[in-house]
Amino acid sequence: METVGLARFELLQVADAVAREKGIDRDLVLDAMEQAITHAGKRKYGQEHDIRTEIDRKTGEIRLMRFLEVADPIVNEATQIDVKTAQERNPAAEVGDFIADPLPPIDFGRIAAQTAKQVIVQKVREAERARQYEEYKDRVGEIASGLVKRSEYGGLTVDLGRAEAVIRREDLLPHEKYRNGDRVRGYIYDVRREPRGPQIFMSRTHPQFMSKLFAQEVPEIYDNIIEIKAVARDPGSRAKIAVISRDSGIDPVGACVGMRGSRVQAVVSELQGERIDIIQWSANPATFIVNALAPAEVSKVVLDEDSSRVEVVVPDDQLSLAIGRRGQNVRLGSQLTGWSIDILTEAEESDRRQEEFRSRSRMFIEALDIDEVIAHLLVTEGFSTVEDVAYVAIADLASVESFDEEIATQLQGRAREYLLEREAILTARRRDLGVEDAVAELPGLSAEMLVTLGQKGVKTLDDVADLAGDELSELLGTQAPSADEANAIIMAARAHWFPDGLPGAAGGTAEATKAE
Numbered sequence: 001m002e003t004v005g006l007a008r009f010e011l012l013q014v015a016d017a018v019a020r021e022k023g024i025d026r027d028l029v030l031d032a033m034e035q036a037i038t039h040a041g042k043r044k045y046g047q048e049h050d051i052r053t054e055i056d057r058k059t060g061e062i063r064l065m066r067f068l069e070v071a072d073p074i075v076n077e078a079t080q081i082d083v084k085t086a087q088e089r090n091p092a093a094e095v096g097d098f099i100a101d102p103l104p105p106i107d108f109g110r111i112a113a114q115t116a117k118q119v120i121v122q123k124v125r126e127a128e129r130a131r132q133y134e135e136y137k138d139r140v141g142e143i144a145s146g147l148v149k150r151s152e153y154g155g156l157t158v159d160l161g162r163a164e165a166v167i168r169r170e171d172l173l174p175h176e177k178y179r180n181g182d183r184v185r186g187y188i189y190d191v192r193r194e195p196r197g198p199q200i201f202m203s204r205t206h207p208q209f210m211s212k213l214f215a216q217e218v219p220e221i222y223d224n225i226i227e228i229k230a231v232a233r234d235p236g237s238r239a240k241i242a243v244i245s246r247d248s249g250i251d252p253v254g255a256c257v258g259m260r261g262s263r264v265q266a267v268v269s270e271l272q273g274e275r276i277d278i279i280q281w282s283a284n285p286a287t288f289i290v291n292a293l294a295p296a297e298v299s300k301v302v303l304d305e306d307s308s309r310v311e312v313v314v315p316d317d318q319l320s321l322a323i324g325r326r327g328q329n330v331r332l333g334s335q336l337t338g339w340s341i342d343i344l345t346e347a348e349e350s351d352r353r354q355e356e357f358r359s360r361s362r363m364f365i366e367a368l369d370i371d372e373v374i375a376h377l378l379v380t381e382g383f384s385t386v387e388d389v390a391y392v393a394i395a396d397l398a399s400v401e402s403f404d405e406e407i408a409t410q411l412q413g414r415a416r417e418y419l420l421e422r423e424a425i426l427t428a429r430r431r432d433l434g435v436e437d438a439v440a441e442l443p444g445l446s447a448e449m450l451v452t453l454g455q456k457g458v459k460t461l462d463d464v465a466d467l468a469g470d471e472l473s474e475l476l477g478t479q480a481p482s483a484d485e486a487n488a489i490i491m492a493a494r495a496h497w498f499p500d501g502l503p504g505a506a507g508g509t510a511e512a513t514k515a516e
Contacts, residue, residue, distance in 0.1 A: 012060040028127040030055050037064065040106055048078040051103070064103040070095050132163040133198035137191045143212045144202060145185045148178045158184055163200060171203035173236040173272050185270065187212060204271075205235035213270055214241065217263045218256055226252045229281040232335035236274055238324075240292060240332045242281035253278050277332075285310070285339065292333035296322035299346055306482060309340045316345045360384055368414045377401060390415035423447050435459045444489045449479050464493035 015033065019026040037053040041064050045051060050067040068081040070093050086093040093099065146158040146165060154169035156178055167186055178184055186202030187209035203209060211228045220226040226245050233239040245252040256278045257264050264276055277295075282288040286301040289310055300313035314322045322343050323330050334341045344352070357379055364375040367386050381400045383389055389397065389411055397408035426447035430440065433454030438461050440450055456475045458464060464472070469487040473480035480486065 025127070027057070030057065032122075032127070037062065037106070041103065044106060045103065046078065048076075050079045062105070064106065065100045066103055068099045068101065070097045070099065129198055132200075133191065133193050136163055136188070136198060136200050140188050140191055141208065141212075142188050143185055143209070143216070144188050144200075145183060148180055148182045148184055150180060151178065156184065158186070158202065160200070163198065165200035165202045167202045167204065171201070171205050173204050173274070175236070176204070176272060205233065207231040207233050207239075210239060210241065210267065210271065210276070213267045214256060214263075217258070217266050220245075220250060220252075220255045225250060226255055230336045230338075232332040233274070234328055234332060236272055238275045238277070238328055238332065239271075240277045240279060240336045242279050242288070242292070242336055244281040253280055279336075285337070289333065289337050289339060289341065292336045293322055293329065293341075296329065298322070300349070303339075307340075308338065309342065311342050311344060313344050313346055313349045316347055319343065319345050364389075367418045368411060370411070370414075374411075377403070386415050386418055390419055426451055430454055433459065436461065439464060439493070442489055442492050444481055444485050444492075446479070449476055452476055452479060461493050461496060464490060465497065 015026055015029040018029045034053040034055055037055075038051055041051040041053065042049065045066065050069075052065055052067055054063045054065070055061070056063075067079075068086070069079060070083055070086045071080040072083050072095050074080045074082055081099055083093065083095060086097070086099050089099055090097075144158075144160055144165065146160040149157045149159045149164065151157075154172075156167040156172070158165045158167060165186070165188070167184070171186070184204075186204050187206045188200060189203050189206055189208070190199075190201040192199045192201075208231070210233060211231055214228060215221045218226065221228060221243075225247050226243055228241060228243055230242040231239065232241075241256070243252040243256055245255070255263075264278065268274060268276060279291040279294055282291060285303060285305075289301055289312065290298045293312065293314075296314055296318045298312055298314055302311040302313075304310065312322070321329070324332075330341050330343055357376075360379045360383075361372065361375040363386070364370060364378050364383075365372060368375075368389070377400055378389065383392075392412075394405060394408050394412065397403065397412060398405045400408075403411075427440075430447065430450045433451065435450050435454040436459060439445070439453070439459065440447075442461075442464065445453075453459070453464075453475060458467070458475065467475075467490055469483055469490060472486045472490060473483065481489070
């Protein structure tokens, strides 16, 4: 084999051809060739030598050289040269400079040529992987299309042209079958740099795959006139998508459906017949939830914003439609809105409302020593606790039908007397349980809460301080305050640990706060 096995001009042609084929920089290919020649030179002259190769980027000339560092004293004779000898070659040589000795061209043997080829292939492959990663890491969130290269363990390897992607079994729609050579589209949701090359992960079940398909089919979405606010999917079966228009003159639902359903049908076909409900998004949670449960009709919505739960009342004949087959409709509605949805029929809601009416009436009769008629009037006017009666303005209480100021004053007096008696009973119970007075002085803890904590073994300031916010809420159960209030109680309990001021953030663990 001739020097480096190639004429100068031919070497540059090969570098250009490899760079074009692999889509990498020509200099990276020439760098790989230089390393291969250097590797062969070390095999011939000895691994201990500092041998370097340069390929002229314009002429293709190959220069193989051994570098010697000017040193005093010499530690390694293979890579160093003394100052006197160096100055005989170059009078200006100083310690730290390098003297380059040209080496004769290498005649590659069979083994050396194979080794050089392996080095070049390896370096080119590394450069190709780096190029693929840089190209696809910025394409996360896009749809890509390719040909199925092979199918393994239920997943697919897809040839994207300049890279390969993986679609795992769980990222394929149910019952989808692809053969080698089939074209497949998917959503790029992750690109990772791994030793064996960049791993590009695609999905056909990701909610954003549907969003991107609609953006391709609906120009108004692509132009940001219509915005997709939320998507919920049961891949291959059913989906819900919430849209809103920035232009009051454009109907977002109609635009997504298209003339005679042409636009939505194109997406449905790509998703193997997945049924899609397109609904109008609303900033009003109640309206949005009603829309999300379509096609079921909703009679009433009751929101609990603290727990992000919503109670939806539907006509009796709409219950199965609202829930959907295997709970699909309500589950997708919950995913779409971000609210936990409980569905009741009008009959169930009426029964429960009557039971609440009866139980509240009984509570007022027993606590205030009043007859049934007055108790019913209080409940009807929206009073639900004794505290409501005790601390409402007299004028508001007197405005109840058949009440006057005298009756209102008498009722409020009885309510406050009842609360004082209950407080005394609970305080005695709390002390019997051994709950310290210091715990009772913490802001935000009622007498009932203190008894509950005592029953659960939480009796001292340190007992409270050692809890996290969610632990306190779990202990108190239905009496639990909000998360912020629970954290505030705990931080107040920890104050005695830090006379100079309370560090840390509310809700942190006691161990972390102590460490501070």
